[in-house]
Amino acid sequence: MNNRQELNPMVRPDRPVVELWLMFFANKAAVLGLVLWLLVVFTAVFGLTIYTGDPFEMVGAPMTPPGAEFLLGTDYLGRDVLTGIIHGASITLAIGFSATICTVIIGVVIGVLAGYYGRWVDNLLMRVTEFFQVLPPMLFVMVLISLFTPSIYLIVLAIAVVSWTGMARLTRAEFLKIKELEYVTAERAMGARNASIMAKVILPNALPPLIVAVALNVGTAILFEAALSFLGLGDPNAYSWGYMIGSSREYIWDSWWTITFPGFAIFLTVLGVSLIGDGLNDALNPKLREL
Amino acid sequence: MKTILTGLNRTIYSLVLLLAVIVLNFILVHIAPGDAVTAMIGDMGGATPELIAKLRADYGLDRSLFTQLYTHIWKMMHGDLGTSFTHRVPVRDLILDHLPATILLVTTAFFLAIIIGTVLGIIAAQKPKSFVNHVVTVLSLSGFSAPIFWTGLMLLIAFAYLLPIFPAFGMSTPGFQGTTLEVMFDVLKHLVLPAVTLASVYIAVYSRLARASMLDVLGSDYIRTARSKGLSRRIVVYKHALKNGILPVVTMAGLQFSQLIAGAVVVETVYGWPGIGQLAFNAILRRDHPLLLGILFFSTLMVVIANLITDFSYRILDPRIK
Amino acid sequence: MKQEPLLQVNGLCVEFSTKNGSVRVLNQLDLHLLPGEALGIVGESGCGKSMTALSIMRLVPTPPGEISNGQILLNGDDVLQLTESQMEDIRGNEISMIFQEPMTSLNPVFTIGSQVSENIRRHQSANTSQAKEKTIQMLEAVGIPAPELRIDQYPHELSGGMRQRVMIAMALSCQPSVLIADEPTTALDVTIQAQIFELLRKIQEEMATSVILITHDMSVIAEFADRVIVMYAGRKVEEGLVRDIIDNSCHPYTQGLINCVPVLKRDPGLKRVELNEIPGVVPNLAQLGPGCSFAPRCHKVVDRCYQEMPPEQQVGENHYASCWRVGDAA
């Protein structure tokens, strides 16, 4: 049916935001994702005050299997895997969030300018975006890290540099779409300034897909950092989950737990954020809201 | 005529992109700490003073930046990517040696992902509230969320260690002799795990995309038209809807090809697959910058070619693009 | 002389399940279509006129929609009892449909030739070259210039009017006995609309096809249809020959519908006159009371209208209306 509003024009809850949260919490998977994330955040913030220890410290016999003494076993140097995982949570979150913030800033600014001003601005910025899109991210970051000294800042920046393009394209697409709507023209007809139209009118309406993209971006940033650390290209002073797997991978046949558990931690963290993104997507998608 | 011109348009544009990559490489080397040659050599011990002197001359560091850039581009255009310190052979030859393995891995994973992803997406889209749909959602979310190296290692534990059906390492059994067919089969056996690992992420991505786009297409007016003609559900879905529904998948596949290559770097390291990813990994360990930059250039070239191909197939699939 | 109806709909009900429970979008609809006749169905959006068409085609999107009751008799056989594959044999063959949006109703990635010939090959034993020949014939019949070239074009290369002609060619390619046209010209300019109606009229005469024309525009009905059904909120409120309805409508809704539209005049005069209005808005189908759905907007309303649903009464030859005030002086 082409016009579903007709069926049901009046019975609706009031504020869009309230409606969004109701939709989100009705989605079991999304709530699961939220719970997973609260767990990770809790671990990152309070984990080490409850389960103390230095992840680099060798506390037991090498390659002790999971058991009573070490819940998740020890690695080839006798470092406790559980301490490592708890410690890694904060690093993972820190990198995931800061890289996402950088990504969003670069991507949204470029997308907004390209989408709103169009013409040569759009042309130029989109060419730049396409250029960054053809660079294979991992190889490009490898070159960056190899030429400059690896540090947590370089890694955050590198992740942002290779992942802003998607954000920029999405923002641009949304701006192009919304810019054509009559309420934006109406705003101009009332004498609003460009900056105010961009920030106060178009951006809030472009937010739903952007929020979903941001959630997914946190996931990809975490995965990217993990892959870098796995390859031994991360900050050598950061005991991250990827590093744990990378450093133990030669002992894969002898101590499966040193690889399985940190990997599972990454998996659950990213899964959590993906589920949240999915739930937001469903809640924000007007097509699914109708019935 | 118009098609040829637009094709030419795209090709010229791709060449400009490649040129930009060359310039980027040049800029990176120049803004790195130390001069270009020290940056190139890095902390690698193998460089003799003569080699350094030769390099300085090669790069013409005494000349102006513009001349340097010009020479650099000129050399790249003639396929001269410099010499690898660690291997002491031209970078180009090294890369060309390793490229086929990567191409085999990437294309296998690419088609695996597109085909399986699309099929899963179509199945899920037909019954939006069914069990199959939930399975596809869970599968794709998991595929997306699992770190690719970890998936690889888990598959290794499962299918090379606990249940040893597939070899764990390399592209062929060392010293394996046999007919061409047997050699091919041997390579195939080695290919399964890396290809599945690499594909897993993209199966997830494409199945979600295909599902969303098929849902969209199935609700469109022309699908109703097709049904009003009395076509069966099967023809409506697999003829009328599919050709439209696959368009976003093709677009996305083109856009993500660079990430596929990046993923291959990680997968090759996990499985010891002798492609350019592994070459890059070794190059970075030994700070072999000419090799690393050469690999970046070559892989970008691959992406650009793949983009041209997807662009072309998009034009075939969608007559509206002219 | 009484003709046997070609298509007869009895007590048709269609329900849609929504978040807030089930909504009846079609309620106890009866209609019949005589051979060679042009029947108009008119009403505002949401009155159920498109749903009627989709029900006859059995294309109501299920879920959320469902035909919950009624019969649809085509030549005396109930199509609602047929299996899906039997129904597929009827669609595009016995009953065809053209839609409102010619821009989106053709598949953008197939040539128009393949889309028209697909219908022919589906229902007639024709090989590829016969189907192609027939396609060219059909395109020519609907007034598409140079059809042998056009068959290789894609929908986006054609204007809206041309696309609607292609839709008509496709719908008529198997000589259906019933053609349903759902707002076929709403998306088109008036000059193109005139061309399309000219074509439909010509084809209807030549092929003796019965047409159901669905529209919101009473003047389109006036020019094209023989008989008209006026619908409001999922029900039929009035039925009769077009001239009867326009000149002597009995239902206040029909009267409102006719009088609220500005009519193009040869001499409009120099002063602007006020238009008649139907106050208020179309009611929410989920919140209908027991009485007449139009009561809240009706200027002739009495208490009884809110309490009891008015039955259909005959007010003249072939003229029926559902209103308590039918007999009363206006």
Add this chain to the structure above:
Amino acid sequence: MKYEYSVKVDDLRTHFKVHRPHLFAEQPTVYAVDGVSFEIEPGKTFGLVGESGCGKSTTALSVLRLVEPTSGSVELNGVDICQLSENDLRNYRRHMQIIFQDPYSSMNPRTTAGEIIRTPLRILKIGTPKEQHERVEELLGLVGLRPEQKNLYPHQFSGGQRQRICVARALAPNPDFIVCDEPVSALDVAIQSQILNLLARLQQEFGLTYLFISHDMAVVQHICDEIAVMYLGRIVEKADRRSLFLDVQHPYTKALLAAVPTTDNNSKLSFVSLKGDVPSPMDPPSGCHFHTRCPMAETRCSKEIPKLRQVLPNHWVACHLV
């Protein structure tokens, strides 16, 4: 000071450059508005009527400089708004407002009805916030809505109610001139009459000047004092409402009138079917744009552009054959 004309549009042209199909193609230009002139007396309604693509909406947007005109002038109360600086134009916007076609996309879905109506007051800094809120309630009453409805969101209103909110928003800064761009085309017939009556009532009450854009001859005839018919960016006939319909001159206008279906058998013009479609404004026919579809075209028509000339009192037509 009183002006003879509230609005005076002189030789307005708006041309768009569109994306070139490939690198070597000439950049195509769309001649959306190509030399349009008209005047509107204060308190009157001027109608622009034509089929889709004739440039009537672009004219509407250009008159308000929401689309930048290529050349020409638009005077509102003696001020040429094409000469105003960005800043002056913004302030001058209080005198001219617009109502759009689509009541579903013409309001920001995230703001309440009250905020939507207040927006122009806020942007143009008219009154204190308290005064603004009082004005909003007053406006809601004027357009037939209840004051408590100001807290509802656009999706909670029906199409007709939304259009009322848009009317209220346009009225808010007390403008002299309102452009109505197809204000009733997207509405149900029963609602159309409500809005048309509302617009007529408000015009009387506040002495508003309207530029009324529509494709619907009957609506234009009903509401306008003077009417111009557009075809491919040019005005082909312009007259007061009585003269236009009684003494229709241009063959295009005749065809347009004949094509309109009507319930009134007596007023029907003899039918002149137009052949073919409207040509593309990117490549309009030479001479008189209409000659390709005109039943009475002569060779001269394809060569010379006909000028708009007066043939009767208050009646201008651009045709060689009249």
